[in-house]
Amino acid sequence: MKHPVIKTVLPGPLASERIEADKRYVSPSYTRIYPLVVEKGQGLWVEDIDGNVFLDFTAGIAVCSTGHCHPQVVQAIKDQVGRLLHMSGTDFYYTPQIALAEKLSTVVPGDGEKKAFFGNSGAEAIEAAFKLARWHTRRELNIAFFGAFHGRTMGALSLTASKTIQKKHYNPFVPGITHVPYAYCYRCSYGAKYPGCNIECVRWIEDTLFKTVIPPEEVAAIFIEPIQGEGGYIVPPPEFHKELYRVAHKYGILYIADEVQSGMGRTGKMFAMEHFGVTPDIIAVAKGIASGLPLGAMIARSDIMDWEAGSHASTFGGNPVSCQAALATIQLLEKELMTNAAIQGERLMAGLRALQNSLECIGDVRGKGLMVGAEFVKSRDTKERAGEWRNAIVRRAFEKGLLLLGCGENTIRFCPALTASADEIDMCLAIFEEVVREVTG
Structure with a gap:
């Protein structure tokens, strides 16, 4: 079973060079959530140019539906x-x-x-x-x-x-x-x-x-x-x-x-x-x-x-x-991945709702299949949006080898490849819980 592997300070030396070149030559209109310079990917795993390995729960913003570089x-x-x-x-x-x-x-x-x-x-x-x-x-x-x-x-x-x-x-x-x-x-x-x-x-x-x-x-x-x-x-x-x-x-x-x-x-x-x-x-x-x-x-x-x-x-x-x-x-x-999305989506939702029961900062968990969101609030009673926490969680998760993205003002989206396994869902949930507790105290 693979695990995230962070070998360098992020961004690493090679990534830092590429990022500086990007600043010189690429349009500044692009949004860059965290300093990830991807070199290759397979399934739900991506490796950056410095050899750091990440569990990808973004799938290129829900694009890589069959995972990175599916052989078929x-x-x-x-x-x-x-x-x-x-x-x-x-x-x-x-x-x-x-x-x-x-x-x-x-x-x-x-x-x-x-x-x-x-x-x-x-x-x-x-x-x-x-x-x-x-x-x-x-x-x-x-x-x-x-x-x-x-x-x-x-x-x-x-x-x-x-x-x-x-x-x-x-x-x-x-x-x-x-x-x-x-x-x-x-x-x-x-x-x-x-x-x-x-x-x-x-x-x-x-x-x-x-x-x-x-x-x-x-x-x-x-x-x-x-x-x-x-x-x-x-x-x-x-x-x-x-x-x-x-x-x-x-x-x-x-x-x-x-x-x-x-x-x-x-x-x-x-x-x-x-x-x-x-x-x-x-x-x-x-x-x-x-x-x-x-x-x-x-x-x-x-x-x-x-x-x-x-x-x-x-x-x-x-x-x-x-x-x-x-x-x-x-x-x-049609052959397998829609069915897997439904099965693993239920597992992901169940895990997030279990966290919601113990973490006041998760105000709502919603989704279908592997299109799942967790909305962060300062208070369940007032529903005050916790956008700063959301952003900090996304960044800290990256530092621990889990790739996530936000959506809305204060929601984290989970949209991994539809090839996600039960072990990968559980690994995501474990890292996510650790990060949320660190950020929200």
């Missing part, structure tokens, strides 16, 4: 690299893109024919959905949610309402977007308490917003994350999506699910929306779809994807190497 994915990539690197799926045809579109049409929920548009990232998938919604409905207004993160390109950023730094100095944004509160039951924006709230966050949209501010017949789409990612790994109550979907379809509004972080098996099902019994009109995916290669996809019913040739395209979208990696990834998800 690597082989699929090698086989394709020797045949064709690029010919532009925008202007020509090639088999990997067609095969992946066909596969996605079978794994995406819903009856009837579906079609896929390919880009390079989650932001591009959202941009495509944004444009298709306008094209198909001929409507200009859209609804998104506070806490949402949909990407950093201008259309996706206009839908985003995560952090002000992401929008600073970029106004004006795409007009016609209204943000509303998400179903964050731990911190309800309406002061209600589930389950007696009658899902007020949805009722308010129909009873107040649609009667006073936005004509619903002019709304093209509702953009929503089934489980909010960057907003804090927030899991809404079971009825939320069904009620919101009902309202959307009552007024002919498209229901667009951003599954960029929550999709591709992460929650124990191929798509997180399956937990809520709702079939979106359009789904955007990326991150875990190709185990680390750049790929995004927007999948819609064929009757919705009715735009004309030339109305939208992407030179590199649907690259054959990325498509082959995605096909290998989906095969692994």
Whole structure:
């Protein structure tokens, strides 16, 4: 059984050199949570350039769904690299893109024919959905949610309402977007308490917003994350999506699910929306779809994807190497990894909830599968956010060989590769508990 191995002061001498070069030559707009210079990885383990070994519970921000360098994915990539690197799926045809579109049409929920548009990232998938919604409905207004993160390109950023730094100095944004509160039951924006709230966050949209501010017949789409990612790994109550979907379809509004972080098996099902019994009109995916290669996809019913040739395209979208990696990834998800995500996710949640019982600073534990968040507070009674503790825990965990990331203002996310074993879950929990006790006293 592997364990973290920290050989040097962090960052080590070689890492320090690379970091200094990065400061000279790389855009300062990137966020660097801690000074990790990765050299190689296998499964849930990564090694930095100085030989320090870390247990990775970030999976490249939920991207490396099959773990680092899964041999089946690597082989699929090698086989394709020797045949064709690029010919532009925008202007020509090639088999990997067609095969992946066909596969996605079978794994995406819903009856009837579906079609896929390919880009390079989650932001591009959202941009495509944004444009298709306008094209198909001929409507200009859209609804998104506070806490949402949909990407950093201008259309996706206009839908985003995560952090002000992401929008600073970029106004004006795409007009016609209204943000509303998400179903964050731990911190309800309406002061209600589930389950007696009658899902007020949805009722308010129909009873107040649609009667006073936005004509619903002019709304093209509702953009929503089934489980909010960057907003804090927030899991809404079971009825939320069904009620919101009902309202959307009552007024002919498209229901667009951003599954960029929550999709591709992460929650124990191929798509997180399956937990809520709702079939979106359009789904955007990326991150875990190709185990680390750049790929995004927007999948819609064929009757919705009715735009004309030339109305939208992407030179590199649907690259054959990325498509082959995605096909290998989906095969692994269906064969074993979705099931493993559900099993190990339950183990992780149980362990975190046991810690919650003994640690006052953990206010809430929530998640599905291996998409799990632990929210830190100064007091259970006041729910005062403990962002400083959260940041210190993430940094201290790194120093002990455990890689974690934050989300929201005061939540730590656990999103390891879906190959995680019971031993690796237990090791993470042990290091995490040690770190939390050290930081919070």
